[in-house]
Amino acid sequence: MKSSEIRKHFLDFFKSKEHQIVASAPMVIKDDPTLMFTNAGMNQFKEFFLGNGVPKSNRISDTQKCLRVSGKHNDLEEVGKDTYHHTMFEMLGNWSFGDYFKKDAIAWAWELLTEVYKIDKDILYVTVFEGSEEDGLPLDQEAYDLWKQIIPEDRIILGNKKDNFWEMGDQGPCGPSSEIHVDIRSEEEKAKLPGKDLVNKDHPLVVEIWNLVFMEFNRKADKSLEKLPAKHVDTGMGFERLCMVLQGVKSNYDTDVFTPLIREIETISGSKYGKEEKTDIAIRVIADHVRAVSFSIADGQLPSNNGAGYVIRRILRRAIRYGFTFLGQKEPFIYRLVDVLSKKMGNAFPELKEQKQLIQNVIKEEEHSFLRTLDQGLVLLDNVMEATKGKKIAGEKAFELYDTYGFPLDLTQLIAEENNFEIDEKGFEKKMEEQKSRSRAAAEVATEDWTVLLDDETEEFIGYDYLEASVKITRYRKVSSKKDGDMYQLVFNMTPFYPEGGGQVGDKGYLEVPNGDVVYILDTKRENNLIIHFAKNLPKHIGETMKAVVDRKQRERTAANHTATHLLHQALREVLGTHVEQKGSAVHSKYLRFDFSHFSKLTLEELRDVENFVNARIEGKLPLQEQRNIPMETAIEEGAMALFGEKYGDTVRTIRFGNSIELCGGTHVKNTADIWHFKIRSEGAVAAGIRRIEAITSDATREFYFENNRVFYEMRDLLKNPKDPVKAISSLQEENESLRKQIATLLKDKAKNLKGDLKSQLEEINGVQFLASRVDLDPGKLKDLAFELGNEVDNLFILFAAEDNGKALLTCYISKDLANERGYNAGQVVRELGKFIQGGGGGQPFFATAGGKNPGGIPEALDKVKEYIS
Incomplete structure (x- = not known):
């Protein structure tokens, strides 16, 4: 059975059981600060479990x-080493929100596996939660009894809290689970040891295939459990593992989900899968990782140096270095796999086809960049080995290569071994743990449980129409972190505060408390469908009605920038x-940033045309035409633009200014005239095929032109108020260039005279022409002077010292023949x-330099150098 058929049978089965089939949510999460990526099928339904x-x-x-690949569920380092862990994977799932529970969930799971997929009942095992004394929970007798009616009792296994009690996180909905495991070992292996003894033991052929979670509790901050108002079902079945079972193979990578990618890697690299373990691991890593990176880019997350982008870059670089180290790939090649991937999975996930060109360009550029980094790392590693006394490289040095230059430990080890060096792995791990501890401490957040004041009121956002409102606090909690200290999160029954989303920052403002106090709202965010207001203090008289006031000036500036973003698009x-599509945006009160797909730098003429286009719409005084809660299909038919990677509901809001119409939840001006003026400040590349424009509007443009005007008049004053300032500056530049050439000639003559003086100071010691001298010459010329003397004098050994801006510089030159014959090493000398x-340096055996902060030590250095040849 092909993978596409397996996926279809699953969805058709649950459609027949009256389930609504919904699209996959984006893999990159944008409205839940607790997660970077969707790591389970239930993530997009989290708000329903939370109520x-x-x-x-x-x-x-x-x-x-x-x-x-991050946090609690982190499989990255296992990927490729075994046959069933993945970074990106599909999770087939069915959910019940307060509807059916254990009986139907168990019965349907068994029906699908054994009657639709025809899996042999005799190779299936199930686990049931054994209970927990810590939580005061008994054996899940209901699930046990239901399974007992389906499967022999000797194939029902009791599982502990770790394996059979599923929790969303440290706090939140949770409950016991029943896992279904499959044993696909050979009959000979089964005869030696029953599959029951291998369940949850990380055996590659006795694996969990489906997890049925019965959500009925809420984990509180004090670790106690309370019953949820309703019982829910949350199931997840690994699609790749299911394909392995149904296609009769022993590895996920032998299914048709991966074999087209593996064949393409074999073709490109000339390597053969199945011949050597190291090669097989590399091919599995690359086949897995290209999927994760491609889907992330399609969902709008580009590789970068922080946050979710850093995770994606790390995954891609892991794939690149496996190809570099074990498949001998020194040129970009992973981007060539995207075409195969889009053909294989593009029907189920059309974003792969629609974003294929962008994905290929981004991956190719990242490959070029990291391969250059690897080349730089090789030079650095050579320097480290040269400077190492003995044959053991310090863990601190290996960690520096990893942390500062992105040079992976396994590659450092491989190259070190080839040169008969070893790495102090314990020292490396110590440094790594210190870094992780610092990161954990900085990111650690302690969150208390919600204190609920009003249960029967639903929060409503009224900020499109009002900037002030009388509100009540319905719930609050305290959150503590090393970064922000103690903060309070407040939820109101209604709110005029816009929560961060769609690239737009959250509103700020304040609460007027009845006793006259003011509590400042520092930020507003959305989390699991709640609009959360951040404050340093908890208001007194917390149960009373308060006045919520949005910072009007900041809102107006932000709205102007958001509308300008639409016009810019x-x-x-x-x-x-x-072909231009939005790939990201940031809308602040002071500026806007817009990322878009385009494959070349914009010319000055194009930038001017873009600015003129936007300003023409501003001058046209286009009114806002807003539609709220209209069907998604209607909005698309009317021409509204939907963005890749965004999650839309059945009803949406559209924003129109003239011919610009987009799906948007942000705040906007009532008329484009309110923007006043639009000015592009910068344009540049973010990644391959992605450009970024930063621009300003409104008050910021007034300040921009005022500042430019001020600078212009100051410049005129400095130039003595010429009639033509541009011509005056041009004349100054010409004069400066003429003087620069004269200085260069004088310096050249000075160096020539100096060279003659220095030659006369050479001293022969043991057949070596030796000179140690302090030189009054520009540091950039010392190298040229040394090499010129080297071309004219044989067996030369020179040490020059100079001072520049309060710093000391040493330059050592040794004739190559002299270095080879007598073992002299300029790098070692300057070190x-x-x-x-009070400094250091390095270089090659025949030429090296050092710098330090103590010029007073120069005489001692010049005296000491003679010892090397004496």
């Missing part, structure tokens, strides 16, 4: 793109072409002499 929203149906099923598509100037 913060109402699902469109009480029964839902889907296949969800998931990524597990329209302008770019008009000027550059309809040892560097201690006299």
